[in-house]
Amino acid sequence: MGIWIAILIFLILITLAALWQICRGVLRLLAAFKGRERLSRGALAGAVFAVLAVFAVLALSLRTINAVIIFCHLAVFWFLADLLFGLAGTLLKRRPGRLLPAVLAFLAAFSVLSLGWYQAHHVARTEYRLTTDKRIPDLRMVMLADVHLGTTFDAAGFQELLEVMEQEKPDMMLIVGDYVDESTSREDMEKAAQALGKIRPPLGIFYVFGNHDRSPRAFGAAELAAGLRENGVTVLEDEIAEPAPGVLIAGRKDLSAVRQKGGFRMPLGNLLPADSRERYAVVMDHQPAAFAETAAAGADLAVSGHTHGGQLFPFNRAGLLLGVVDAVYGHSRTGGKDFIVTSGISDWAIRFKTGTFSEYTVISVSGRKD
Structure with missing residues (x-):
C-alpha cells in the first residue's frame, strides 16, 4: 500500500x-x-x-x-x-x-x-526460439497478456487479433492474466470468450488470473472463469495441466491475492509434481516476480505479463528498481531456466506506450531428438 x-x-x-x-x-x-x-x-x-x-x-x-x-x-x-x-x-x-x-x-x-x-494500439509480433535437452515434441505456443478488454479494442477487435494469432498455427495458447479491465462490460466479456471458443489449438488454451481480473465490475471473477470454461479455455489457479506427454502447464494464483488481499498461493515446489523435472514444465504467472522460486522448483519456462513492457520512457525500469518485479520485458535466464515477459496486447488506463509496444508472443521450443 x-x-x-x-x-x-x-x-x-x-x-x-x-x-x-x-x-x-x-x-x-x-x-x-x-x-x-x-x-x-x-x-x-x-x-x-x-x-x-x-x-x-x-x-x-x-x-x-x-x-x-x-x-x-x-x-x-x-x-x-x-x-x-x-x-x-x-x-x-x-x-x-x-x-x-x-x-x-x-x-x-x-x-x-x-x-x-x-x-499502444497496434499489436506487433515477437518470437522466441528456445531449446531443451528433454525429449519432448516440438512446441509452438502463442502467449498473450494484458488484454484489458475494452480499453484499446472491444470484443470484435479482439476476435480480429485472435484470427491473426491463429495463423501462427500454435499447438497451444497461453493467456497470462489481466484479460479484462475494471471497465469491461459483461457483453464484451461474453463475446470475447466466444471468440476464443472458435480458436482450436490442438493442445488447448490456458488462462491464469491477473490483478485486474478480480477487480469490481458488472461481473465477478467466477463468472469470468465460467465464461472462459464454457468456451473450451482451461482456467488454472494453483493447478496443473498436462496438454501433451512430457509437457506440464502450471498456472499460478496471482501475487496480488497475496500482497494486497492477504491470501495464499501454493509454493511452486509443492504445486509441481515430484516427476516434473523429468518433463518440460511451463509456469504461467501474471507478475514476473518469483524467478528464483521458479528456477529452484525446476520449471523450464515461465511466462508473465503485468509490466506492460515498462510502458513509458524514462520510467521503463521503475518496477525493477523498486524491487516489485524481477524483469520488465523480454527473454532472460535465471538458474539455467527461461523467463519471458511480454508487454501485452493492450493497455490499462494509459493509452500511450512510449517505452515499448504492444505485442503477442510466439514461443517455439525444440526438444532433444536423439
Whole structure:
C-alpha cells in the first residue's frame, strides 16, 4: 500500500509542476504578443483558466492519467526548448523569441505521443526460439497478456487479433492474466470468450488470473472463469495441466491475492509434481516476480505479463528498481531456466506506450531428438 501512496503523491506533484510550467509558458507568450512585461489580472486569470480547461477536457475524454501524460510531455519539451534557446541567446548575445520554442515543444510532444499512441494500439509480433535437452515434441505456443478488454479494442477487435494469432498455427495458447479491465462490460466479456471458443489449438488454451481480473465490475471473477470454461479455455489457479506427454502447464494464483488481499498461493515446489523435472514444465504467472522460486522448483519456462513492457520512457525500469518485479520485458535466464515477459496486447488506463509496444508472443521450443 505504501508504494501506491508514494506513486500517487509523485503523480500529483508532477501534474502540478507540469501545469505550472505550461501556464508560465502561455503567460510569457501572451506577454510577448502584447508587448508588455506585465499582464492585467484579467489576462492572467484567462490564460490560467484556458490551460486548466484544456486539461479538464483531456481528462474527461481520455482519463486523467492520460491528460497528465500529455501535459508532462509538453511541459518537459517546453522547458528544454526554452533552456536551449536561452543558452543560444546568451552565446549569440541576442534575446530569443518566445514562439519558436513553444512550437518546437508542441511538435516534439505531439510526435512522441503520436508514436506512443500507435505503439499502444497496434499489436506487433515477437518470437522466441528456445531449446531443451528433454525429449519432448516440438512446441509452438502463442502467449498473450494484458488484454484489458475494452480499453484499446472491444470484443470484435479482439476476435480480429485472435484470427491473426491463429495463423501462427500454435499447438497451444497461453493467456497470462489481466484479460479484462475494471471497465469491461459483461457483453464484451461474453463475446470475447466466444471468440476464443472458435480458436482450436490442438493442445488447448490456458488462462491464469491477473490483478485486474478480480477487480469490481458488472461481473465477478467466477463468472469470468465460467465464461472462459464454457468456451473450451482451461482456467488454472494453483493447478496443473498436462496438454501433451512430457509437457506440464502450471498456472499460478496471482501475487496480488497475496500482497494486497492477504491470501495464499501454493509454493511452486509443492504445486509441481515430484516427476516434473523429468518433463518440460511451463509456469504461467501474471507478475514476473518469483524467478528464483521458479528456477529452484525446476520449471523450464515461465511466462508473465503485468509490466506492460515498462510502458513509458524514462520510467521503463521503475518496477525493477523498486524491487516489485524481477524483469520488465523480454527473454532472460535465471538458474539455467527461461523467463519471458511480454508487454501485452493492450493497455490499462494509459493509452500511450512510449517505452515499448504492444505485442503477442510466439514461443517455439525444440526438444532433444536423439
